[in-house]
Amino acid sequence: MAADFDLFKVSEEHDLLREAVRSLCEEKILPFAADVDEHSRFPQEALDALVSSDLAAVHVAEQYGGQGADALATCIVIEEVARVCASSSLIPAVNKLGSMPVILSGSEELKQKYLTPLAAGSGMFSYCLSEPDAGSDAAGMKTRADRDGDDYVLNGVKRWITNAGVSEYYTVMAVTDPTARSKGISAFVVEKGDEGVTFGAPEKKLGIKGSPTREVYFDNVRIPADRMIGAEGTGFATAMRTLDHTRVTIAAQALGIAQGALDYASNYVKERKQFGKPIADFQGIQFMLADMAMKLTAARQLTYTAAAKSERGDSDLTYFGAAAKCFASDVAMEVTTDAVQLLGGYGYTKDYPLERMMRDAKITQIYEGTNQVQRVVMARQVLAGGLS
Ligand code: CAA
Numbered sequence: 001m002a003a004d005f006d007l008f009k010v011s012e013e014h015d016l017l018r019e020a021v022r023s024l025c026e027e028k029i030l031p032f033a034a035d036v037d038e039h040s041r042f043p044q045e046a047l048d049a050l051v052s053s054d055l056a057a058v059h060v061a062e063q064y065g066g067q068g069a070d071a072l073a074t075c076i077v078i079e080e081v082a083r084v085c086a087s088s089s090l091i092p093a094v095n096k097l098g099s100m101p102v103i104l105s106g107s108e109e110l111k112q113k114y115l116t117p118l119a120a121g122s123g124m125f126s127y128c129l130s131e132p133d134a135g136s137d138a139a140g141m142k143t144r145a146d147r148d149g150d151d152y153v154l155n156g157v158k159r160w161i162t163n164a165g166v167s168e169y170y171t172v173m174a175v176t177d178p179t180a181r182s183k184g185i186s187a188f189v190v191e192k193g194d195e196g197v198t199f200g201a202p203e204k205k206l207g208i209k210g211s212p213t214r215e216v217y218f219d220n221v222r223i224p225a226d227r228m229i230g231a232e233g234t235g236f237a238t239a240m241r242t243l244d245h246t247r248v249t250i251a252a253q254a255l256g257i258a259q260g261a262l263d264y265a266s267n268y269v270k271e272r273k274q275f276g277k278p279i280a281d282f283q284g285i286q287f288m289l290a291d292m293a294m295k296l297t298a299a300r301q302l303t304y305t306a307a308a309k310s311e312r313g314d315s316d317l318t319y320f321g322a323a324a325k326c327f328a329s330d331v332a333m334e335v336t337t338d339a340v341q342l343l344g345g346y347g348y349t350k351d352y353p354l355e356r357m358m359r360d361a362k363i364t365q366i367y368e369g370t371n372q373v374q375r376v377v378m379a380r381q382v383l384a385g386g387l388s
Contacts, residue, residue: 010072010304017073021080024053033085036210037356040202042166043210046081046088051121057095061103064111066119071245071310075252075303082256083263086360087210089256091124093249094162094211097368098125100242101171101187105230114169114189123168128158128190128216129239135160136373138173139182139236143218145174150225152176152188154196154218160367164214165199168192172218173235180233187235189227196221207359244317245310247325247368251303254325254332254364258296261339261357265289268343279342288342292335299328319381326374329364336361 010018028049036043050056059074060066069077074096082089099118102110117123134140143156154174161170170190177184190197200215230238266289269280279285306324309317336358340347347354365371381387 010076014072014076017069018076018080021055021077022083024049024055025080025084029081029088030084033088034350034353034356036085036087037207038350040204040209042212043085043088043091046085047091050081050088050091054119054121056091056121056124057099057118058092059096059103060099060115060119064115064119066115070307071248072304072307075249075307078249079252079256079259082253083260085210086253086257086357087208089253090162090208090211093246093253094127094167095125096249097162097242097246098127098167098169098171100245101127101229101235101238102189104241104245105187105234105238106189107226109226110189110229117168124163124166125169125171126161126163126167126216127242128161128170128172130160131157132159132215136370138239139185141173141175141185143172143174144178145172145176145186145188147176147225148222151222152225152228154188154190154221154223156218158216158218160203160213161216162211162213162367164216165192165202165212170197170216171229172216173239174218176232176235182236183233185236185239186232187229187238188223189229190218190221190223194221194223206362207356208363240318243368244321247321247374248303248306248310250364250368251299251306251321251324251328254328254361255296255300255303257357257361257364258292258299258328258332258335261336261354261361262289262292262296264352264354264357265292265339265342265347272343285342288338292338295331296335299324299331303328316381316386319378319387322369322374322377322381325364325368326371326378329361329371332361332364333358 029046032045058067058069062068078089078093131141145152145154172188172190176186196219198217203213270278272279303324306320309320340354340358
């Protein structure tokens with residue numbers, strides 16, 4: 001019986017992509033990462049570098065002017081950007097999150113209208129699901145979209161919206177039938193310039209400080225009915241299907257943050273001398289590095305398996321997307337915390353990048369569904385017998 005070992009190696013094209021993205025990131029994004037964090041400012045240098053290399057929304061299909069990158073290639077781009085600057089990695093990651101509802105369920109007109117500028121780098125996308133009182137319980141949202149002639153009129157508040165204010169386009173999930181819970185939710189594209197759209201003050205966060213997180217307010221925002229994504233009442237399923245794919249990209253972000261921390265710490269321990277020799281010579285240090293690398297490589301295997309499932313649209317993607325995001329984000333938290341430990345007091349200061357990486361890692365356990373919600377999602381698929 002001939003075994004198919006393709007699962008266990010990444011293609012040469014993917015390896016070449018990683019090499020190219022890594023050198024771009026080291027040259028154009030890394031130099032600004034500390035400043036972006038220190039001043040909680042949007043990484044414009046990263047956006048410019050990613051747009052000019054066609055990497056800001058690599059997932060968009062070629063027919064809309066995009067690169068047509070597969071799910072694994074998109075993960076590799078996000079992973080490499082996150083390795084040097086987690087805030088910047090939210091540019092390609094949230095462009096995929098925001099546009100995925102259009103890709104999965106949108107009409108051809110919507111795809112032409114919105115994916116084309118996204119691919120060209122002239123407009124970013126954000127994703128508006130959460131609300132002040134609807135986080136884990138996403139179907140408990142209150143934002144309304146009421147039909148009025150040929151239009152819908154939106155009213156409500158969305159919270160924790162990544163890249164809000166910077167993005168031109170927003171996929172917004174809103175209630176069209178309040179009696180039907182998740183079946184009464186529909187998805188829409190709203191533009192930043194639509195009358196009645198405004199933004200709250202940027203949240204003051206622990207990490208990913210360069211990626212603005214703001215509330216988005218909809219005050220009688222009137223949009224044409226053809227901005228609805230898919231049929232009325234299908235918005236919640238579209239939002240969940242989107243997350244199945246994009247939890248994989250958050251796993252990739254977590255891998256990148258962890259890899260950046262491991263790379264930095266393993267170089268440091270070879271230079272740092274105590275008791276007359278590099279601390280890398282001590283077995284206590286070696287065991288820590290071995291555990292960090294072991295967890296990271298296991299997380300990468302799971303993430304790339306999930307990426308393959310995302311690309312193929314396998315029926316167990318819901319489980320694998322949740323598992324990859326949950327596992328890789330826990331690994332990122334552990335690896336970055338251990339990396340700070342390996343640098344001792346230096347790791348705890350802003351003179352070194354590790355405390356930033358540790359702060360940035362934390363959000364990957366929270367957004368696109370807390371790791372507790374991921375376990376709910378995984379358990380449901382296990383109990384439904386959807387895994388073999
Ligand atoms: N694919 C397709 N349909 C799905 C689905 C999926 N993955 N998951 C659920 N659905 C459908 C269900 O089939 C169901 O329809 P039926 O009744 O016809 O079967 C309907 O949607 C409702 O599903 P549930 O009964 O499972 O819904 P629930 O209310 O129990 O919620 C939940 C389930 C898993 C907890 C969900 O609410 C959830 O994932 N919560 C977390 C939300 C989240 O991840 N938020 C992150 C926001 S994005 C973010 O962080 C952004 C950022 O800016 C980076």
